[in-house]
Amino acid sequence: MQHIDYNSIAEIYDVYVTADYDIPFFLSEIKPVQGPILELMAGTGRLSLPLIESGAKLTCVDSSSAMLDVLSQKLQQRGLHAEVVCSDVCQLSLPAAFDLAILPFQAFMEIIGEENQRAALAAVFECLVPGGRFICTLHNPAIRRKQVDGLLRLIGQFPTENGTLVVSGFEQGGNPVVSRQQFFEFFDSDGRLLEKRLLQMKFAFVEKHEFEQMAQDVGFRIVQLYGSYDRAPFDPVQSPVMIWVLEKRTI
Structure with a gap:
């Protein structure tokens, strides 16, 4: 459950949010993915558009209808296509059809409370095919x-x-x-x-051990933990971010 009224600033969001530091990382991550990809908390498409333009079969989810309206307008203007779903990630219910799910821009931290965080992780888990991966980014609380x-x-x-x-x-x-x-x-x-x-x-703030425990409890296997978008190993003292690569365990 998010606690931010993005509807109130949707029409100006792209004016002041221009970050692109993570786009090369995600473009690289989606290259081997043949099937559909799920982007959570996609907003106005800061990351969505480059992924779609590179050929990704993307479903974009966000709880702000106004942010998704901006995204839909951009898709139409550029002649691009994506499925657009207005939903809180904690209450997301989609078929288990996705090879990859991503939650970029450290936005998982906008989900407040362990109960909601666990619900979000469980919802993502259910959307993935067996062996599907989930990439989730968070700030390193120490930094x-x-x-x-x-x-x-x-x-x-x-x-x-x-x-x-x-x-x-x-x-x-x-x-x-x-x-x-x-x-x-x-x-x-x-x-x-x-x-x-x-x-x-x-x-x-979500500590490393807290996220790791919640992810494993849901059923994810920890594949990798990076500390930067150039894939440096996570250093709890110096790394600015935690980039988790999780995999849905197969039975």
Whole structure:
């Protein structure tokens, strides 16, 4: 269950979220996959579009209907096709038809509470064919927690059709739930403030041993744990992320 109202910022999400650091990794991971691929918490298609353009048979899932509307518009404009499903990953019910499932951008951390996290992992497990794989990325709490200090930070200034969007925010908590307040200020070309928005966000740190135990309890086998998108081994002290590669055990 997610705790973020992405519907309220769906039309501006692509203005300020431009990250592409993980795209080469996932493009490489899908190359050997012949069957259908499931992307969870796909949003507006930051990763979806490059995967589809490379030939992936993709089903895109997100709980925000507005984010998926943006994705659907992009697909239509580019002449691309994907199945688009509006669902919370914790309540997902799809046939066991997927060779690969991915949950990118550390978004699993937006699922709050062990019960919901286990439900999400179980739902993904049921969607995979025997031997199917699940790639799930999380921040390394030891590194990411250092940024949770209550200080207001400028995230960036981004050009818009009418002027500039300024995004800032601060984070508090972290044991394990972080509360993030994200501010959006819209200025016209003359620097006049036109609009303000607030997006209240929550995410939870998940420790390595916690995720590993939940994944194994559901029935996954741990295939690999990377600590970066260049596939460096995970270092609990230095690695910025945990990139889990799991496999659905065959009976």
